[in-house]
Amino acid sequence: MVSSGVQVVGTTYSTYVNRVQIALNLKSVDFEFIKENLFSKSDLLLKSNPVNKKVPVLIHDGKCICESLVIVQYIDDTWTRNGYSLLPCDPYDRAVARFWAAYFDEKWIPMWREISTAEGEAKEAAVARAVEGLVLLDEAFVQISKGKAYFGGDEIGFLDIVIGTMVNWIKAREVMANVKLLDETKIPGLVRWVDKFISNDVVKNILPSTDEAVEVMNYYRARAVAARAEQKTELKPKPNRNRRKPGKTDPNKTEPKPKPKILKPIRT
Ligand SMILES: N[C@@H](CCC(=O)N[C@@H](CS)C(=O)NCC(=O)O)C(=O)O
Numbered sequence: 001m002v003s004s005g006v007q008v009v010g011t012t013y014s015t016y017v018n019r020v021q022i023a024l025n026l027k028s029v030d031f032e033f034i035k036e037n038l039f040s041k042s043d044l045l046l047k048s049n050p051v052n053k054k055v056p057v058l059i060h061d062g063k064c065i066c067e068s069l070v071i072v073q074y075i076d077d078t079w080t081r082n083g084y085s086l087l088p089c090d091p092y093d094r095a096v097a098r099f100w101a102a103y104f105d106e107k108w109i110p111m112w113r114e115i116s117t118a119e120g121e122a123k124e125a126a127v128a129r130a131v132e133g134l135v136l137l138d139e140a141f142v143q144i145s146k147g148k149a150y151f152g153g154d155e156i157g158f159l160d161i162v163i164g165t166m167v168n169w170i171k172a173r174e175v176m177a178n179v180k181l182l183d184e185t186k187i188p189g190l191v192r193w194v195d196k197f198i199s200n201d202v203v204k205n206i207l208p209s210t211d212e213a214v215e216v217m218n219y220y221r222a223r224a225v226a227a228r229a230e231q232k233t234e235l236k237p238k239p240n241r242n243r244r245k246p247g248k249t250d251p252n253k254t255e256p257k258p259k260p261k262i263l264k265p266i267r268t
Pocket residue numbers: 013014015016017038053054055056066067068069264265266267268
């Protein structure tokens with residue numbers, strides 16, 4: 001790959017892609033957005049992220065960087081001119097920020113996903129787990145922000161980008177599952193931070209609105225339901241019109257078994 005400048009391979013409605021867009025905008029880096037179709041992945045995506053085949057990919061002077069957390073840290077390390085750092089300067093504070101980012105991606109987002117598929121008591125338990133996770137994040141916010149507006153202090157930082165890009169997807173889940181996650185009686189600091197983050201000028205034009213997020217999740221859900229129905233039809237044995245009478249089986253002929261189709265969920 002030999003193109004120069006900065007390109008982002010991504011989709012509009014992706015938390016992970018939005019992280020990269022916000023980080024570049026905060027650092028005042030111009031970039032070209034190359035729109036990807038995840039239902040028919042381009043050669044560019046397959047070549048630039050051959051391991052995970054996912055967006056976002058940052059292409060900087062022809063070099064490919066994958067995984068949103070890695071990309072945001074790369075942006076922070078690369079564009080340092082205006083002295084604005086997304087990660088804190090102190091090594092311990094940097095470690096703490098990275099810890100909570102990993103917690104959010106590896107532990108909390110899966111809990112948020114579980115709410116959409118669980119029903120009845122399982123759904124209540126899933127909501128309780130997700131709220132417990134938010135209470136931990138609220139406590140972390142109080143410690144890390146030290147009374148300022150953002151995790152990053154007076155300015156948006158690494159953790160603000162990582163967690164903040166999920167906010168409207170969290171609100172969309174509240175609407176769709178009819179549950180309360182961002183409860184100001186339980187997580188007052190985080191709820192105040194949410195309002196501040198989503199109204200920030202750099203952020204507000206990039207994030208989808210809650211209504212858009214609901215629409216996108218409904219669309220993916222409908223696709224998943226249709227794909228499952230198609231899979232069921234494919235797996236159903238077709239009536240065999242040439243069936244032999246009992247005792248007249250042909251020992252040389254075996255019925256080919258239908259192959260189950262493997263469905264890959266598309267993540268928001
Ligand atoms: N851990 C990755 C997650 C990226 C991700 O899940 N991207 C989704 C779009 S939101 C994707 O490309 N999905 C395509 C697929 O799963 O095949 C990151 O932080 O960049």
